[in-house]
Amino acid sequence: MPLLGCIADDFTGATDLANTLVKGGMTAVQVIGVPKGPLPDADAVIVALKSRTAPVAEAVAESLAACDALLAAGAKQIFFKYCSTFDSTDAGNIGPVADALVKRLDCGFALANPAFPTNGRTVFQGHLFVGDKLLNESGMENHPLTPMRDANLVRVLGRQTDGTVKLIPLSVVEQGATILRHTMTGLKESGWRYAIVDAVTDAHLVAIGEAAADHALITGGSGIAMGLPGNFRAKGLLPDRGEAAATLPPMQGHAAVVAGSCSRATLGQIGYARDHAHTLELDVLATPDAAALAAQALDWAGGKLGDHPVVIAASAPPEKVAALQAKLGRDAAGALVEQAVATIAEGLVARGVKRLVVAGGETSGAVVSRLGVASLRIGPEIDPGVPWTYAEPTGLHLALKSGNFGARDFFLKAFGV
Numbered sequence: 001m002p003l004l005g006c007i008a009d010d011f012t013g014a015t016d017l018a019n020t021l022v023k024g025g026m027t028a029v030q031v032i033g034v035p036k037g038p039l040p041d042a043d044a045v046i047v048a049l050k051s052r053t054a055p056v057a058e059a060v061a062e063s064l065a066a067c068d069a070l071l072a073a074g075a076k077q078i079f080f081k082y083c084s085t086f087d088s089t090d091a092g093n094i095g096p097v098a099d100a101l102v103k104r105l106d107c108g109f110a111l112a113n114p115a116f117p118t119n120g121r122t123v124f125q126g127h128l129f130v131g132d133k134l135l136n137e138s139g140m141e142n143h144p145l146t147p148m149r150d151a152n153l154v155r156v157l158g159r160q161t162d163g164t165v166k167l168i169p170l171s172v173v174e175q176g177a178t179i180l181r182h183t184m185t186g187l188k189e190s191g192w193r194y195a196i197v198d199a200v201t202d203a204h205l206v207a208i209g210e211a212a213a214d215h216a217l218i219t220g221g222s223g224i225a226m227g228l229p230g231n232f233r234a235k236g237l238l239p240d241r242g243e244a245a246a247t248l249p250p251m252q253g254h255a256a257v258v259a260g261s262c263s264r265a266t267l268g269q270i271g272y273a274r275d276h277a278h279t280l281e282l283d284v285l286a287t288p289d290a291a292a293l294a295a296q297a298l299d300w301a302g303g304k305l306g307d308h309p310v311v312i313a314a315s316a317p318p319e320k321v322a323a324l325q326a327k328l329g330r331d332a333a334g335a336l337v338e339q340a341v342a343t344i345a346e347g348l349v350a351r352g353v354k355r356l357v358v359a360g361g362e363t364s365g366a367v368v369s370r371l372g373v374a375s376l377r378i379g380p381e382i383d384p385g386v387p388w389t390y391a392e393p394t395g396l397h398l399a400l401k402s403g404n405f406g407a408r409d410f411f412l413k414a415f416g417v
């Protein structure tokens with residue numbers, strides 16, 4: 001029976017959250033899509049949806065179905081996981097999904113915090129920073145699907161919900177869990193629906209998590225989950241397991257990387273790979289056809305597959321992304337590339353690839369769905385927020401890398417080369 005039931009709006013974010021919970025001593029399993037049957041036996045079950053950029057009604061319906069399945073399995077707390085850079089359009093989906101969950105859980109209030117200081121995501125005076133840049137100057141303003149052009153999260157969430165959004169500033173967070181708990185209770189009793197809570201260190205996140213121990217719903221990035229395992233231990237519900245990362249089966253088979261993320265970190269990792277591995281960068285603008293792109297890539301990969309990873313990227317800098325979107329439209333351009341990368345991944349697996357890194361959240365959704373993966377066991381962390389996972393019964397080891405996570409040498413480091 002899961003203690004914590006999680007609903008993630010993309011697949012990389014789901015593994016990111018699962019990684020945090022496992023490092024905190026919870027066993028965790030990631031389930032792909034709205035659960036149809038019994039849930040796996042784990043302290044935390046993370047339902048990975050591809051809802052971040054789906055139509056609002058679809059995102060809400062899938063999230064509610066996931067919530068109902070988690071509650072039916074006995075989950076004592078629900079966690080709605082979205083991006084550490086609050087990836088969303090002004091139409092949604094963070095606000096509408098959170099509103100629907102607040103209503104379904106009849107809890108009236110939820111905190112919202114995307115901070116992940118280890119990866120440079122901090123919130124101060126309600127403004128989201130990536131490193132030393134405001135969100136809208138970090139490169140996320142150029143995201144192909146969810147360009148983030150406002151760093152003020154009170155304003156951003158306020159545009160997405162019919163509820164009210166209040167800031168809990170760092171001056172309150174610094175006073176610790178007890179004051180925080182009373183502050184949030186006061187806001188709820190005063191009719192506020194959400195609080196964007198400042199956090200610039202892990203200690204802040206742990207205190208916020210402790211203060212929310214009895215909240216029916218918590219919303220945020222993986223960082224705000226850091227304190228949750230301790231809550232369950234304090235209640236005597238979670239034995240002390242140390243870090244509960246699953247020991248995954250030994251890795252075998254050919255190694256490959258497929259990339260659909262256009263985030264700055266991924267573009268840098270592709271640049272590093274050019275000098276250290278067989279790397280193919282597809283020109284999607286020249287060949288705006290998913291099947292043709294996949295054929296190009298699989299012909300190229302032919303005799304190159306082995307222990308050293310090959311890297312196949314559809315990713316492009318903002319101006320090239322904009323050109324394809326002008327030609328096809330934003331959604332069609334995104335879908336075309338996601339399908340091309342999914343077909344490439346499917347072809348690589350058919351050619352003996354059993355160790356696969358996928359760069360990009362939406363991209364991972366397309367790939368994992370195409371490979372028919374139903375659930376993922378969470379293994380050891382490669383870089384902050386990115387663990388290896390194991391997809392039974394396919395025998396695949398997968399690392400679903402958030403676009404902006406990972407060191408510059410991540411594509412080689414993941415395979416120990």
Ligand SMILES: Nc1ncnc2c1ncn2[C@@H]1O[C@H](COP(=O)(O)OP(=O)(O)O)[C@@H](O)[C@H]1O
Binds near residue numbers: 144325359404
């Ligand atoms: N060359 C390109 N032109 C237009 N869109 C692209 C291109 N390459 C990738 N994309 C799309 O950009 C989006 C990247 O989103 P995602 O995979 O979630 O990456 P991230 O993790 O960086 O957010 C996907 O929809 C992908 O298909």
Ligand SMILES: O=C(O)[C@H](O)C(=O)COP(=O)(O)O
Binds near residue numbers: 082362
């Ligand atoms: O950044 C995060 O919190 C998550 O890892 C995530 O949601 C990343 O999404 P992306 O689409 O892979 O950037």
